[in-house]
Amino acid sequence: MSKTNLLDAHCQAILQEYKDKLPVFQDAETNILALLKHTLKEAGIHLASVESRIKTEDSLCGKLERKGSKYKSLADITDILGVRLITYYIDDVDKVATAIERLFDVDWENSIDKRKIHDIDSFGYVSLHYVCSTEGFPFRFEIQMRTVLQHAWANLDHDTGYKSGVEIPKRYLRSMSRLAGMLELIDEEFSKIRSELTDYRRKVQKLVASGNLDEVPLDLDSFRSFLELDPFRQINKKIAAVNQAEIQEVSLLPYLAVFKGIGCKTLGDIHNIINDSFEGAYQIACYQMGLTDLDIVSSSVGPQNLCIAYILKRGWGKGGVRYFFDLLNGKEKSNEIVAEMIVEQAKEMPFMNLQ
Amino acid sequence: MKTKVTKEEGQIIVAFTGRLDTPAAQEANPVINPLLDEADKTIILDCKEMSYISSSGLRIFLTLRKAAEDKGGKIIIQNINDDIRSVFMMTGFLNLFEIR
Structure with missing residues (x-):
């Protein structure tokens, strides 16, 4: 029925x-x-x-x-x-x-x-x-x-x-109550973490905007805020000018692991690399691209050359450059070949021969 | 310059032979453009027989990469020689592709 x-x-x-x-x-x-x-x-x-x-x-x-x-x-x-x-x-x-x-x-x-x-x-x-x-x-x-x-x-x-x-059997009641309490606690903790993270992000953004970069620890949030200031714009433009190249904008977030890997603890450390290795980064680009007709570069070329110049200037040599590419591309045999080539080229660059 | 496309088991292999310079890139475009619709798959760019790549050639690779990014596919470059690897490196494109 x-x-x-x-x-x-x-x-x-x-x-x-x-x-x-x-x-x-x-x-x-x-x-x-x-x-x-x-x-x-x-x-x-x-x-x-x-x-x-x-x-x-x-x-x-x-x-x-x-x-x-x-x-x-x-x-x-x-x-x-x-x-x-x-x-x-x-x-x-x-x-x-x-x-x-x-x-x-x-x-x-x-x-x-x-x-x-x-x-x-x-x-x-x-x-x-x-x-x-x-x-x-x-x-x-x-x-x-x-x-x-x-x-x-x-x-x-x-x-x-x-x-x-x-009513449920008493022997289950305690377990169910514990579980419900646990879920409620997790929900509250998630919210608490989100609020604290939001506060932290605001604080970091303020510090970045005010230029107090030495006080900002390097992490994903601070690096994102830093990238919003377009810190590699100048070096990218200078490198692109070598061949009047077009700059393809790409995500620079993979460089967080690289900067951390080469010892940066704060945004101030990255800022110092930009200032101290600017000329070296430019010389690498001139040497590599000057005799080519390549008229396209990615926005990754600036930080890449800055890191390489920084590593070479500190005397970390082929191992250091290879480590840089390992951090950026993952460990690959070919990173050794690229590193060897760069170290060879750098011997002739003025920034490597300055006292 | 020759560009040959073969499709097998959910992946597409594009084999380049010769110099991928500006005229060759123009020739390759009609072969590559239809692949943009299939960029949800894995596309392997085989450079074993490629002897040179120009900016126009890089742009082809980048167009494919962009389409794959939008459609959830994957671009793999394989068998590049040291000169071509060097072009990818000096232009800052080395870390944008899976190269094997």
């Missing part, structure tokens, strides 16, 4: 209304999702995923069978259309909630912040649910907001067969 046949006349009427209005729900789903995605993107909130679903006929029958008398009409069922927004960070759940409060009318009486209704001895790690409505759509809909970890919990929780608040 189909589930539909088990329903009384009142529930049958609700079910028929659902069938009639299905296209309205489908339109609303498309529009609401588009609006949410656009708004959250504009607000700079990155979501792990956005999910939505319209309750299936089967699922609605089940609901009506269990508690159909509770609903006067289809409009009383708030979860026919459901949207789930999954964030990476716990702080972003509140940001998403604020955005939703601005976009839609929130039915506060039926919305639950399950995060706040936890008993001290209950287990679970739950999310924020809003029941919303919007102009032009005559039904309410539900939006769930949760982090990736809350989502993981919800799925695991569902899989165990025990819903929060339902």
